[in-house]
Structures are given as C-alpha cells and as structure tokens.
Amino acid sequence: MNPFASNIHLPEGLLTPHHTRITRRLSSMKGQYADQPAFDTMLAKEDTLIYEVYENKVPEVRGQLLHGTSIVHPGKVGDEYFMTKGHFHKVLATAEVYYCLHGHGFMMMETPEGESSAMELLPGMVLYVPPCWAHRSINIGNDDLVTLFIYPGDAGHDYGTIETKGFRKIIVENDSQPAIVDNPHWLAK
Ligand code: S6P
Numbered sequence: 001m002n003p004f005a006s007n008i009h010l011p012e013g014l015l016t017p018h019h020t021r022i023t024r025r026l027s028s029m030k031g032q033y034a035d036q037p038a039f040d041t042m043l044a045k046e047d048t049l050i051y052e053v054y055e056n057k058v059p060e061v062r063g064q065l066l067h068g069t070s071i072v073h074p075g076k077v078g079d080e081y082f083m084t085k086g087h088f089h090k091v092l093a094t095a096e097v098y099y100c101l102h103g104h105g106f107m108m109m110e111t112p113e114g115e116s117s118a119m120e121l122l123p124g125m126v127l128y129v130p131p132c133w134a135h136r137s138i139n140i141g142n143d144d145l146v147t148l149f150i151y152p153g154d155a156g157h158d159y160g161t162i163e164t165k166g167f168r169k170i171i172v173e174n175d176s177q178p179a180i181v182d183n184p185h186w187l188a189k
C-alpha cells in the first residue's frame with residue numbers, strides 16, 4: 001500500500017478523508033448505564049447519538065497501525081456521563097495510544113486481574129493504554145470529547161466481556177463534580 005494522510009477538523013473531530021464512520025446511539029448501549037430507569041425514559045423520548053468514530057482502513061494484520069478519531073458527545077444518562085461501550089482488544093496484549101484534541105474527559109481502564117485506572121483527558125494529553133487493559137472514553141464536559149487513537153492493525157475488539165460484566169468503576173456527576181464510584185452492576189465472574 002502507499003503512504004496516505006488525512007486531516008482532523010477541530011473542534012468537531014471530523015477526519016477527511018476517512019473510510020469508515022461508526023455511530024453509536026443510546027439503543028446500542030443497553031445494560032451499560034447503571035441507572036436503568038433513566039436509560040429507559042431517555043430512550044423512550046429519543047435514540048440519542050452518544051458517540052462517533054472515524055477510521056482509516058488498513059489491512060488488519062500485525063505491523064499495520066489503525067487510526068482515527070473518536071467523538072463522544074456531552075450528556076448523561078441519569079447521573080452517569082456519556083461514554084463509549086469500551087472493550088478489551090481481541091489480541092489482549094496489544095496497546096493503544098490516545099491523543100486528546102478537544103474537550104474534557106476520562107479514560108476508564110481495567111485489567112482482567114482487577115486493577116483499575118481512570119486518567120483524565122484534556123487537550124494536548126497523550127494517554128498510553130498498555131497491553132491487556134480494557135478502555136472506555138467518558139465525556140465529563142459540556143462540549144464534545146475528541147481524541148485521536150492509534151492501535152495495532154491485528155488487535156481486534158472484544159466487546160463481549162464488558163457487555164456482560166461492565167467496568168468495575170463508573171463516573172457519575174455528584175454535586176456538579178465527576179466522581180469515580182463502584183459500578184453497582186459489576187459482575188464478579
Ligand atoms: C479501538 C479504539 C477506538 C474505539 C472508539 C469507540 O481500539 O479504542 O477506536 O473503538 O473509541 O469505542 P468502542 O469501545 O465503542 O470501540
């Protein structure tokens with residue numbers, strides 16, 4: 001393949017050109033938010049757009065680097081901030097780099113062994129997600145959270161583990177401040 005380049009338009013995070021655009025709405029986040037009644041009430045009104053991902057396609061093999069932008073819109077379900085589904089990589093021992101371009105958020109991370117880490121994302125910050133850590137972006141601000149991500153072409157995604165168990169910790173608004181608390185629905189299995 002030949003070298004290629006693309007542009008990131010800020011503040012919206014649009015990548016041009018791009019090969020794929022993924023959109024995730026509230027309906028695709030069933031069971032992920034702690035406050036189920038708030039989720040149901042919100043969904044009954046509108047299937048709100050929670051986040052978008054622009055990606056450039058490269059062969060999904062070792063040696064390649066997949067990259068693109070992630071845009072998490074501002075909002076909450078109950079007290080819990082809008083967030084991505086979150087995942088482990090299918091090839092578990094593969095890392096990822098995130099560069100925050102706009103907005104204010106956290107990256108929630110955890111290992112299969114139970115270590116947990118939440119790191120703040122502010123424009124200019126580069127975050128390294130080491131091999132074996134599940135990761136989820138959370139927008140705690142009033143504006144879009146825009147990040148650039150880069151990860152190995154062969155990494156793949158394991159969504160099932162998080163869909164079933166959830167993350168051990170979640171971030172909710174408490175007295176107008178973000179608070180990292182235990183996930184009441186986390187399943188220890
Ligand atoms: C892929 C990378 C990002 C996420 C994106 C959306 O390894 O971490 O491209 O895919 O932030 O999150 P999720 O959990 O829905 O894939």
Ligand code: ZN
Pocket residue numbers: 087089096135151
């Ligand atoms: Zn990833």
